[in-house]
Amino acid sequence: MWKSIIVTKNQIENKDIKKIIDGENSSIIIKNFLKKEDCKKIIKKISSMNIERDSKKFNHIGPFLMNYTTKKEKYFDNAEKANEVFKKIFVNVENPVNKIKTTISKCFPNYKIAETKENQRNYASCTIRRHENGKSIPLHKDNVRYEGVEYQVSKINSQISCILHLQETEKGGNLSIYNKRWEKKLEKYREIEFGYNPIIKENILMDTIESKSGDLVIINPNYLHEVKKIQGNSDRITLGMFFGIENKTKKIFSWA
Numbered sequence: 001m002w003k004s005i006i007v008t009k010n011q012i013e014n015k016d017i018k019k020i021i022d023g024e025n026s027s028i029i030i031k032n033f034l035k036k037e038d039c040k041k042i043i044k045k046i047s048s049m050n051i052e053r054d055s056k057k058f059n060h061i062g063p064f065l066m067n068y069t070t071k072k073e074k075y076f077d078n079a080e081k082a083n084e085v086f087k088k089i090f091v092n093v094e095n096p097v098n099k100i101k102t103t104i105s106k107c108f109p110n111y112k113i114a115e116t117k118e119n120q121r122n123y124a125s126c127t128i129r130r131h132e133n134g135k136s137i138p139l140h141k142d143n144v145r146y147e148g149v150e151y152q153v154s155k156i157n158s159q160i161s162c163i164l165h166l167q168e169t170e171k172g173g174n175l176s177i178y179n180k181r182w183e184k185k186l187e188k189y190r191e192i193e194f195g196y197n198p199i200i201k202e203n204i205l206m207d208t209i210e211s212k213s214g215d216l217v218i219i220n221p222n223y224l225h226e227v228k229k230i231q232g233n234s235d236r237i238t239l240g241m242f243f244g245i246e247n248k249t250k251k252i253f254s255w256a
Helices: 014-022 036-048 072-089 096-107 184-189
Strands: 004-007 026-030 127-131 135-141 159-169 176-183 206-209 218-221 223-229 236-246 252-255
Touching: 004 014, 014 026, 014 096, 014 159, 014 218, 026 206, 036 072, 036 159, 096 252, 127 252, 135 184, 176 218
Parallel strands: 004 026
Antiparallel strands: 026 218, 127 236, 135 223, 159 218, 159 236, 176 206, 176 223, 236 252
C-alpha cells in the first residue's frame, strides 16, 4: 500500500529503506528526529546572520547540485563557502547533518559512509530552503544518475532524499509523493522552467505527508513529488540532503 512508514523512536532498519527504494512505501517519517528547541535555534541563528543566498531566484542556503549540472566549478566554489556557513549555523545544536548520516549509516551495517569529494573538493553537505506564503514546488523528480552525469556521485545504484523540517507552515506546504517512478519517456512532459506537466499524475496513487518541525522524511526522489502551496505567515523551512548507495564498493555518499 502506498503510504508512509512512521517511526517514533528514531530507529529505522535496512528493510525500511529497501521498501522506499523499491517503491513498496511512499516514505519513512521519523517523528521528532531533531528537538524542536534545536530547530528554533537553527532558525534564530540563520536570522541573526547576514547569509548570502545561493541565487536571486531561490531562497536557499547552499547550492543544489541539480541547478549546477553544467557549472561544476561554480558548484564546488559555492559548496565550499556554504559548508563554512553551516558550521556556524550548527555551532550550538546537535549537528543535524551528522545525525542524519549516523541514522542512514546504521541501516547499512556492511557499508561505509565515504567522504564525498571530487578532485579533492567537497560537495555541499546540505541545502537549507525557505519557502514563503504563496510558494509551491512543482511536480518533479531528483535523479542524479540522469541529470548529474558530470559528477562522480552519479555513479551510484540507488538514491534517497532526506528532508528535515525545521519549521512547519500554518497551512499547506505538504509534500505529496506519487506512486509513479520517473522514466525517460516522461521527459516529453518536461516544463520549460522546472518540473513536469501535472497531466502525468492523473489517476496515480498519492500520499500526502504533513510534517511537523523536527520530523525527518526519507523518500526515493525518483518517484514524482511536489510541495503544495504554502498559506499563512509561517514559512516552510527545510534542510535537505541526498544519499547515494553504491553496491559494488559498499559505500554511501552524501551531497546536496
